[in-house]
Amino acid sequence: xxxxxxLVSGGxxxxxxxxxxxxxxxxxxxxxxxxxxxxxxxxxxCFQKLVGFYQPKEVMLLDIPQFRSIGSSSLxxxxxxxxxxxxxxxxxxxxxxxRNGNFLAIAAGWAEVLAAGRIYIGAxxxxxxxxxxxxxxxxxAFERSIHLGTKSETxxxxxxxxxHLKKAEIVKLGKRLAVPFQYSWxxxxxxxxxxxxxxxxxxxxxxxxxxxxxxxIPYRQKKP
Amino acid sequence: xxxxxxLVSGGxxxxxxxxxxxxxxxxxxxxxxxxxxxxxxxxxxCFQKLVGFYQPKEVMLLDIPQFRSIGSSSLxxxxxxxxxxxxxxxxxxxxxxxRNGNFLAIAAGWAEVLAAGRIYIGAxxxxxxxxxxxxxxxxxAFERSIHLGTKSETxxxxxxxxxHLKKAEIVKLGKRLAVPFQYSWxxxxxxxxxxxxxxxxxxxxxxxxxxxxxxxIPYRQKKP
Numbered sequence: 001x002x003x004x005x006x007l008v009s010g011g012x013x014x015x016x017x018x019x020x021x022x023x024x025x026x027x028x029x030x031x032x033x034x035x036x037x038x039x040x041x042x043x044x045x046c047f048q049k050l051v052g053f054y055q056p057k058e059v060m061l062l063d064i065p066q067f068r069s070i071g072s073s074s075l076x077x078x079x080x081x082x083x084x085x086x087x088x089x090x091x092x093x094x095x096x097x098x099r100n101g102n103f104l105a106i107a108a109g110w111a112e113v114l115a116a117g118r119i120y121i122g123a124x125x126x127x128x129x130x131x132x133x134x135x136x137x138x139x140x141a142f143e144r145s146i147h148l149g150t151k152s153e154t155x156x157x158x159x160x161x162x163x164h165l166k167k168a169e170i171v172k173l174g175k176r177l178a179v180p181f182q183y184s185w186x187x188x189x190x191x192x193x194x195x196x197x198x199x200x201x202x203x204x205x206x207x208x209x210x211x212x213x214x215x216x217i218p219y220r221q222k223k224p
Numbered sequence: 225x226x227x228x229x230x231l232v233s234g235g236x237x238x239x240x241x242x243x244x245x246x247x248x249x250x251x252x253x254x255x256x257x258x259x260x261x262x263x264x265x266x267x268x269x270c271f272q273k274l275v276g277f278y279q280p281k282e283v284m285l286l287d288i289p290q291f292r293s294i295g296s297s298s299l300x301x302x303x304x305x306x307x308x309x310x311x312x313x314x315x316x317x318x319x320x321x322x323r324n325g326n327f328l329a330i331a332a333g334w335a336e337v338l339a340a341g342r343i344y345i346g347a348x349x350x351x352x353x354x355x356x357x358x359x360x361x362x363x364x365a366f367e368r369s370i371h372l373g374t375k376s377e378t379x380x381x382x383x384x385x386x387x388h389l390k391k392a393e394i395v396k397l398g399k400r401l402a403v404p405f406q407y408s409w410x411x412x413x414x415x416x417x418x419x420x421x422x423x424x425x426x427x428x429x430x431x432x433x434x435x436x437x438x439x440x441i442p443y444r445q446k447k448p
């Protein structure tokens with residue numbers, strides 16, 4: 001019996017990850033974390049549609065306060081202008097400090113109580129913004145800390161099935177898995193229509209274009 | 225300039241740890257986490273007195289929801305009768321799943337933003353209840369996951385200065401450091417007076433006795 005806790009943000013990467021986890025598991029448990037991100041409302045809306053679509057055995061939806069208090073990320077604080085144009089040199093200010101460490105710690109506690117052996121997270125290393133907590137090496141180290149910090153009968157592994165894929169490959173894989181891309185949200189900025197101009201929208205639009213597909217969500221504006 | 229984030233629960237171990245951190249650091253930042261533990265009110269009261277006593281540069285006090293939702297611990301759920309008499313064979317039901325992993329993840333995010341190089345936590349391995357997330361090996365693994373999951377310029381180490389001490393040694397050390405033991409709370413049960421009969425009270429009372437000291441807090445009852 002394979003039970004899996006899946007971190008589902010409402011974004012494209014976690015959507016495809018959820019579809020993979022669903023195929024690979026007997027029971028799935030969806031975990032969604034609101035942390036004060038400016039696009040929280042829209043992400044939660046997508047998450048709830050995905051719950052309807054994938055019918056997980058249980059859902060946990062939490063509002064976690066730490067990042068609102070800690071601040072420092074343009075994803076949370078409106079007063080920090082969004083970094084655009086990833087340089088690849090420095091970590092962009094959309095980085096939320098040790099976010100995946102916080103997410104995985106919550107997932108690990110829940111997984112331990114559920115006796116779930118797997119945590120799925122839709123992190124992407126190569127084609128992403130250079131966030132340190134999206135690296136494969138980080139996940140392996142965190143897995144080890146879960147192993148040492150939980151009961152001896154608890155055995156949890158972290159699965160990152162899209163970590164080495166390019167965005168266009170994720171779109172193609174999602175198409176093969178018939179994922180409902182219309183229930184996913186990537187934009188860093190707007191809440192009604194995706195802006196089409198932030199780094200995240202640009203990456204998404206390019207990914208669909210490279211995959212030869214039409215993105216089903218509407219945009220306020222699309223760069224030519 | 226040594227800046228340190230200290231996890232301060234209001235218990236005896238974290239109090240002595242805070243006193244050590246204060247001596248070893250130029251600036252200290254106190255982090256207190258309410259997670260639905262039944263003794264939250266009393267612990268927060270102690271924490272606030274400790275803030276007055278030690279005057280940290282900043283304080284962060286958060287209510288975190290995950291353990292209330294996950295449940296499974298008698299520290300949180302009144303319907304689970306408290307395990308008494310530590311057998312040393314199995315982890316007692318006071319264990320909160322991956323609690324220190326969750327605490328350290330929050331501390332790491334804050335430390336990164338503060339550019340603090342140290343996190344202090346008052347975990348005790350040997351004389352404790354056999355919680356897996358109190359082991360030295362866990363802290364070393366978690367430190368590595370912080371290293372890999374934060375920016376390259378971030379360099380955070382985890383300090384556990386009382387981890388290998390017996391409770392009586394912690395009391396003696398606290399005495400040498402002139403810590404205000406009257407502002408600490410250990411009881412798992414009551415909120416006005418310490419019960420004197422739960423495992424935590426018994427350990428504390430024995431520690432003071434072994435250290436040849438009088439515990440300054442009042443008890444409802446003391447086992448002979």
